[in-house]
Amino acid sequence: MSAGEPALVFEGQGGDAESVPRALGRDCPVCGDVVEEADAALGFPLSKIIFQGSPDELRRTAVAQPALVTIEVAHARHLLDMGVRPSALAGHSIGQYAALVVAGALDFRDAVRLAAHRGELMQSAVPDGExxxxxxxxxxxxxxxxxxxxxxxxxxxxxxxxxxxxxxxxxxxxxxxxxxxxxxxxxxxxxxxxxxSVPFHCDLLTGVKDAFATALRQVTFRTPRIAVIDNVTARPLTAEDDIRSLLAEHIVARVRFRESMQRIAASGVGEVVQCGPGRSLIKMVGKAAPGVSAVTFDRYARQRDARFAGGH
Structure with a gap:
């Protein structure tokens, strides 16, 4: 990990569903292309649900998870286009899939398909209200x-x-x-x-873990080109890690976000940018790693534009 550029962190499910369409706004000029790519990969109009669906529809796990991956990859691609070279990546729950895409370890189309399938399996695992x-x-x-x-x-x-x-x-x-x-x-x-709509990261989803492992075996994974701090182990993924088995375990395992942020801080990284809707990770980063500044995607993009426009 390098301390010269910010780390990017990717939001998980559980925030305000109404913030999802707002996250695809004027500060992300590549968002439209990425959403179209997601629609094509999924074979259903995710974009229509994002922009026209009700908050209840957006909270459905089978929709929320691919929507989050799509928005977060779009935000990261915009930052990469601006010249940002992330020092490290970390996702919170489903955000780990966006981190793997940005690191070059997983193709985007495979990521959104996996996210949708993961969400469908989770949605069916526990009846509403239980x-x-x-x-x-x-x-x-x-x-x-x-x-x-x-x-x-x-x-x-x-x-x-x-x-x-x-x-x-x-x-x-x-x-x-x-x-x-x-x-x-x-x-x-x-x-x-x-x-x-589903109790994530608990043993009620053990059956989902086993079923999802089958889907993961159909997908190609590569060694990350940028350090990805894994949710399950709270350490950077390496060539020796079995990403498939970690993503299967991820369904029932605890998200170790505090340790992940502390590892990023210990590497000397001084700034974190949250990709995705809302700002819940901003508060978590501030408490887990008090010496690290945290900022939302839209604010960071505007600040970076202003610095370059001013010649700095």
Missing amino acids: GAMVAISGLELSDVLDACRDGRPAGVVGVACDNAPGRTVVSGAADAVSAAVAACKDKGAISVELPV
Whole structure:
């Protein structure tokens, strides 16, 4: 990893669905071409759902996941066209697929097809209302792990995301998540239920992991040309890593975003640009790596344009 240019981080599912069409705005002149490429790869009009669909449609995992990969790759391609040479890449959950595309490890068309298939498998794995994901603030990871153990008599529950110090997400069967959240609140935590249709990164998706492994075997992966910090291991992927097995495990494994950002910070990188809609990763980066500045794609693109226009 090089400290000279920013790292790019790619958003995961769980944010505000209404921000998705806004992310394909005037600050991304290549977005239209990338969306057309996604439509052709998928064989259905993802673009129509993005721009004309309801927020509920955009929250559906089978739509949200390829939509996020599309937007994030478009943002990154625009930055590359501007001359940005990312020092490192990291994705949050589905954002890992965008990171692999930008690193040259995975073709974009394969990535959106995998994202859509992954979303369909996840959507069918847990009936509506039987799962839940809840963000927990104010407790360290060890305390949340203890609370999840308290909730397990009611069903599957675990920590799906370790986002930053004092910022985690629990996921699993609805009753078990409720019990774990109650235990967290007893310790003073604040909780917010996430607007997702599937409980990600938990053992309820074990069957999905096995089915998705079959799809991954049909796709070509290459050694990343830019360092990609893996969600499962929180370290850079290398030629020796089996990306297929890591992406299958990724479905049930905890997202280790806090450790990923700390690794990027330790390498000397001083700036992170979030690609994708919303700004939830900005807050996570600020807490996980306080010495690293974090900025959204649109702001960074405008700032870089202004610097070059001014001759700097």
